[in-house]
Amino acid sequence: MVLADNGHDVRLWSHNPNQVAEINEKRQNEKYLPGVTLPEAITASADIEEAVRDAAAVILVVPAKATREVAAKLAGHIPAEAVIAHATKGIEPKTSKRVSQMIEEELEHVTHRPVVVLSGPSHAEEVAKRQPTTLSASSVEMEEAKKVQELFMNENFRVYTITDMVGVELGGSLKNIIALGAGISDGLGYGDNAKAALITRGLAEIARLGTKLGANPLTFIGLSGMGDLIVTCTSVHSRNWRTGNMLGKGMTLDEALAQMGMAVEGVRTTEAVAELADKAGVDMPITKGINQVLFHGAKAKDIVDQLMTRLPKHEMDDLQDVLNAR
Ligand SMILES: NC(=O)c1ccc[n+]([C@@H]2O[C@H](COP(=O)([O-])OP(=O)(O)OC[C@H]3O[C@@H](n4cnc5c(N)ncnc54)[C@H](O)[C@@H]3O)[C@@H](O)[C@H]2O)c1
Numbered sequence: 001m002v003l004a005d006n007g008h009d010v011r012l013w014s015h016n017p018n019q020v021a022e023i024n025e026k027r028q029n030e031k032y033l034p035g036v037t038l039p040e041a042i043t044a045s046a047d048i049e050e051a052v053r054d055a056a057a058v059i060l061v062v063p064a065k066a067t068r069e070v071a072a073k074l075a076g077h078i079p080a081e082a083v084i085a086h087a088t089k090g091i092e093p094k095t096s097k098r099v100s101q102m103i104e105e106e107l108e109h110v111t112h113r114p115v116v117v118l119s120g121p122s123h124a125e126e127v128a129k130r131q132p133t134t135l136s137a138s139s140v141e142m143e144e145a146k147k148v149q150e151l152f153m154n155e156n157f158r159v160y161t162i163t164d165m166v167g168v169e170l171g172g173s174l175k176n177i178i179a180l181g182a183g184i185s186d187g188l189g190y191g192d193n194a195k196a197a198l199i200t201r202g203l204a205e206i207a208r209l210g211t212k213l214g215a216n217p218l219t220f221i222g223l224s225g226m227g228d229l230i231v232t233c234t235s236v237h238s239r240n241w242r243t244g245n246m247l248g249k250g251m252t253l254d255e256a257l258a259q260m261g262m263a264v265e266g267v268r269t270t271e272a273v274a275e276l277a278d279k280a281g282v283d284m285p286i287t288k289g290i291n292q293v294l295f296h297g298a299k300a301k302d303i304v305d306q307l308m309t310r311l312p313k314h315e316m317d318d319l320q321d322v323l324n325a326r
């Protein structure tokens with residue numbers, strides 16, 4: 001919708017022919033954006049080759065677990081000059097790859113163009129109402145990030161550029177783990193103090209892992225770090241917060257995911273990051289605790305008790321580690 005508002009012709013590809021028909025015939029996408037009328041400049045197709053033919057930019061926004069499959073389908077059809085961007089948030093379990101790395105691997109025989117990530121506090125429900133939203137466009141090549149900035153920028157949608165791709169992708173992905181935790185905390189009946197603690201100490205562990213993996217610590221106080229962490233931990237739109245909330249109220253993970261019926265990226269990311277923290281030797285007690293709740297039958301209340309009764313620490317120990325890692 002933002003691209004259509006900016007005067008671009010937008011072709012959506014979907015693997016679901018019913019969704020394609022609904023978008024083209026009714027200008028609606030009822031399951032995902034109920035009540036929103038899509039601009040005429042948006043057309044949908046179930047044929048990926050037709051969708052990307054002669055495209056100036058190709059933007060992947062499928063759930064992280066479908067990224068490789070869809071990028072592989074794109075290979076061979078992407079125009080050589082097309083800007084390649086994504087807005088997906090997740091880390092691949094086992095490989096610990098970021099989304100841009102998965103896309104680059106799947107397209108390596110076709111193009112070596114650097115991928116751009118568009119990330120930040122941006123729930124689609126509010127973007128569709130044209131409410132003020134700010135994001136970061138990041139690529140290792142500033143020129144590529146600027147192209148995405150120029151495509152998307154308008155009076156409702158402000159895009160900043162940044163070249164710390166590692167920090168932007170990790171911040172956008174790891175905040176979903178903490179949002180699950182914020183939802184669990186609210187579901188257990190804990191208050192704002194607990195949520196503020198989760199957000200702040202969650203950011204400390206995101207920054208600790210991120211800097212170990214090469215990110216700039218400052219990125220984590222930017223839009224794709226603190227900004228997205230705030231929106232996902234506090235918004236009723238957040239699928240991660242809502243799923244955590246159902247868990248805190250006693251539902252099983254399978255029940256909560258069935259009720260959501262949409263991508264809840266934090267679940268798979270928690271598993272991936274708990275593994276990655278061990279590999280990287282980084283202390284991530286909140287992530288590990290949420291992993292125990294999601295996959296190992298731990299009771300959320302017991303995990304909170306464990307987190308609260310760890311040995312006393314100096315608050316700035318973590319920040320010093322982050323700075324030392326630079
Ligand atoms: N919804 C938001 O506000 C928002 C904002 C920023 C980033 N994101 C990120 O965008 C990504 C997608 O989220 P979403 O909200 O659109 O999820 P969603 O579950 O609402 O929609 C996902 C879409 O991908 C399609 N899909 C699923 N598996 C597929 C496959 N194997 N092949 C092709 N298509 C497939 C689904 O049919 C659906 O149309 C996630 O990584 C999410 O974190 C979402």
Ligand SMILES: O=P(O)(O)OC[C@H](O)CO
Nearest residue numbers: 120121122237238239240
């Ligand atoms: O609804 P969530 O929890 O998947 O969050 C969506 C976006 O990442 C918010 O920026």
